[in-house]
Amino acid sequence: MFGLSFLLALYLDNKKMALPDFVTNCLEAGREWVLELKQSNFEFDNEVSPSEYAAQNIGSDIVDAYASPNGAVELGAVHVACTDKINAPAQKQIYTWVDSEGIRNVSDSPRAISPSTPVEVLGTIQPESISLQFVGEAALQPLKHDIIKRVMDANRFFALVAPKHLVTPVSFKMRMFSNKTSYDMYRASVAPTLTLSQGFYRSKQNEAVVLVSNKEQGINTAVHEALHAINRHWYGTTARWLNEGLAEYAEQLKPRELAQSTWSKYLRTSPISLSQLFDASAKDWSSQSLQSDLYGASWAFVAFLFSEHKDSLSRILLQESENGCRTVAAENIEQIFGKPLAQLQREFDNWRFGFGRV
Numbered sequence: 001m002f003g004l005s006f007l008l009a010l011y012l013d014n015k016k017m018a019l020p021d022f023v024t025n026c027l028e029a030g031r032e033w034v035l036e037l038k039q040s041n042f043e044f045d046n047e048v049s050p051s052e053y054a055a056q057n058i059g060s061d062i063v064d065a066y067a068s069p070n071g072a073v074e075l076g077a078v079h080v081a082c083t084d085k086i087n088a089p090a091q092k093q094i095y096t097w098v099d100s101e102g103i104r105n106v107s108d109s110p111r112a113i114s115p116s117t118p119v120e121v122l123g124t125i126q127p128e129s130i131s132l133q134f135v136g137e138a139a140l141q142p143l144k145h146d147i148i149k150r151v152m153d154a155n156r157f158f159a160l161v162a163p164k165h166l167v168t169p170v171s172f173k174m175r176m177f178s179n180k181t182s183y184d185m186y187r188a189s190v191a192p193t194l195t196l197s198q199g200f201y202r203s204k205q206n207e208a209v210v211l212v213s214n215k216e217q218g219i220n221t222a223v224h225e226a227l228h229a230i231n232r233h234w235y236g237t238t239a240r241w242l243n244e245g246l247a248e249y250a251e252q253l254k255p256r257e258l259a260q261s262t263w264s265k266y267l268r269t270s271p272i273s274l275s276q277l278f279d280a281s282a283k284d285w286s287s288q289s290l291q292s293d294l295y296g297a298s299w300a301f302v303a304f305l306f307s308e309h310k311d312s313l314s315r316i317l318l319q320e321s322e323n324g325c326r327t328v329a330a331e332n333i334e335q336i337f338g339k340p341l342a343q344l345q346r347e348f349d350n351w352r353f354g355f356g357r358v
Contacts, residue, residue, distance in 0.1 A: 113319040115338040121314055122167050125159040127152060129169050130230070136176035140212060143176070147222045154223060154250040155230065161306070161314045162234065166321050172229040173207045174222060183211040201228035220251050235320045239327040240285055241277050242320065245298035249306065258303055266296035267352050274345050277301065278330040304348050312336055 111117075130151060134144055159167075177183035186209065187194055194200055199210045199221040208225035212218030227247040231238055252261050272280075272293045284290050305313040315336045320328050334341055 111322055113315045113336050117315055119314045119318055120164045122159040122162045122164045125155045131171040133173045137178055140176050140178055143218055146219050150219055150223045151226045161310050163314055163318045166234050170230050170233040175207055175209045176212055178212050199225045201225045203232050223250050235317055238320050241298040244295055245302035248299040249302045263296045263299040266300040272297040274341055304351050
């Protein structure tokens with residue numbers, strides 16, 4: 001230990017003595033990490049060549065893209081199978097939560113969240129709670145302010161339903177491209193299973209990637225992918241309908257804007273029932289015939305929850321955070337609302353059809 005400390009001292013003293021390669025590599029890696037931390041949260045770095053990332057292993061990342069209402073594939077999401085929690089064998093799965101008295105509970109079954117489960121929501125989110133490190137071309141810098149403002153506006157709204165004890169500071173990277181060829185090269189190197197898209201989030205690497213075709217689309221896509229990052233930090237692995245519904249809803253936060261949303265037709269018609277939405281498989285979400293309907297139904301149901309059932313949405317998020325590697329299922333929803341799914345479907349339809357006539 002003394003010998004290693006002596007070599008390190010000599011190295012730091014203007015590198016007067018050569019060190020073994022393995023020591024030098026560790027020091028250089030540490031230096032790069034420190035330099036990255038020193039960068040301003042909202043400064044653009046020089047864009048890194050896509051070829052530098054070609055050898056990256058994205059592990060268990062699974063990539064999905066979806067078709068927008070006009071038929072064009074616009075957004076994608078990269079999902080990782082529960083790497084943020086211990087994936088123990090099912091018979092030995094351990095669940096933990098903190099109750100209303102501040103006592104941490106440990107059990108082999110997740111807590112059953114019901115209409116009477118108390119939830120303290122955050123209420124107000126501080127600007128320093130969200131930190132974005134932008135990486136991209138200098139020409140995209142003018143979008144930086146608008147993206148930050150929209151992300152903070154969204155999270156001030158979501159703070160009304162976010163369980164307070166789950167909210168921790170979030171930091172993630174947002175990589176932006178204005179050139180489609182450069183974007184496609186980078187996408188192919190880090191997410192080869194994703195084909196046509198304008199954005200995706202890599203949860204394993206904690207990076208949102210956005211192609212900016214125009215200002216409005218670029219900002220909306222950036223907000224959408226930022227919400228995926230924030231959801232992952234606060235709630236862990238989440239049901240697809242919840243994750244995508246929250247991200248889509250973040251793009252129009254005021255109720256009067258719902259009728260102008262690209263998903264507004266789902267206020268008038270519903271080709272997907274709640275039962276189908278909650279039970280949809282990964283194959284369903286990647287199906288060109290179902291994908292758009294699943295996204296639209298997710299957006300509409302989240303809009304309904306924000307309008308009529310904020311407390312229940314808070315409990316859904318709480319249940320999601322305590323579910324280990326599971327995600328919220330139909331039976332959880334029934335338990336949280338204290339009513340059968342058929343009754344919730346009727347309430348949702350009445351709200352949706354009433355809103356659609358406005």
